[in-house]
Amino acid sequence: MKSTIRPFHPEDLDALKRLTVESFKGVTLEQNVEHCLGVLNGHDWRWRKARHIADDATANPSGIFVAESDGQIIGYISTLIDRDAGKGRIPNLAVDGAARGEGLGRRLIEHALDYFRREGLAYAIIETMAQNEIGQHLYPSCGFVEVARQVHFARKL
Numbered sequence: 347m348k349s350t351i352r353p354f355h356p357e358d359l360d361a362l363k364r365l366t367v368e369s370f371k372g373v374t375l376e377q378n379v380e381h382c383l384g385v386l387n388g389h390d391w392r393w394r395k396a397r398h399i400a401d402d403a404t405a406n407p408s409g410i411f412v413a414e415s416d417g418q419i420i421g422y423i424s425t426l427i428d429r430d431a432g433k434g435r436i437p438n439l440a441v442d443g444a445a446r447g448e449g450l451g452r453r454l455i456e457h458a459l460d461y462f463r464r465e466g467l468a469y470a471i472i473e474t475m476a477q478n479e480i481g482q483h484l485y486p487s488c489g490f491v492e493v494a495r496q497v498h499f500a501r502k503l
């Protein structure tokens with residue numbers, strides 16, 4: 347599938363939220379929490395996960411890049427910058443199920459890394475869930491080295 351990567355526009359947000367919710371099924375901490383504790387505060391995991399990309403768009407809209415094919419949004423990557431630390435972070439990345447396995451995820455990562463370099467940053471970080479086999483394959487193959495594993499806990503109040 348031929349695709350181009352362009353900067354984010356605010357009117358993309360609803361489409362990015364939809365893509366996020368569709369893409370992250372099975373690979374998001376928010377769903378793990380719901381699996382263990384049930385629906386919380388009247389909101390399911392999709393509601394919470396969709397807010398992540400909205401938060402990214404508020405924090406650093408010029409660091410979100412959108413992949414399009416035939417005018418349809420088929421992927422995106424979001425980034426955050428900590429300029430004092432020289433750190434770029436990739437909090438969210440998604441490619442539509444029908445467009446996966448063709449190198450678009452890798453292209454989006456390379457696009458974000460080029461953006462970080464242009465911004466003069468020193469290093470980049472990205473996280474993935476232990477259950478996310480694709481992330482654990484893709485990120486090392488894009489030059490990231492594993493630096494830590496974290497264990498998440500949650501309880502009802």
Ligand SMILES: CC(C)(COP(=O)(O)OP(=O)(O)OC[C@H]1O[C@@H](n2cnc3c(N)ncnc32)[C@H](O)[C@@H]1OP(=O)(O)O)[C@@H](O)C(=O)NCCC(=O)NCCS
Nearest residue numbers: 369439440441446447448449450451452474479480481483
């Ligand atoms: C992660 C994601 C963005 C990758 O998008 P993509 O366009 O398919 O990525 P690419 O085609 O560039 O690369 C996918 C790589 O994973 C590999 N892969 C696919 N299925 C795999 C599996 N089950 N286990 C391990 N590796 C796998 C592919 O072979 C490819 O590697 P290669 O280039 O060395 O052959 C996409 O799978 C996605 O949206 N997943 C759901 C959301 C998500 O997990 N986001 C990241 C959160 S950390």
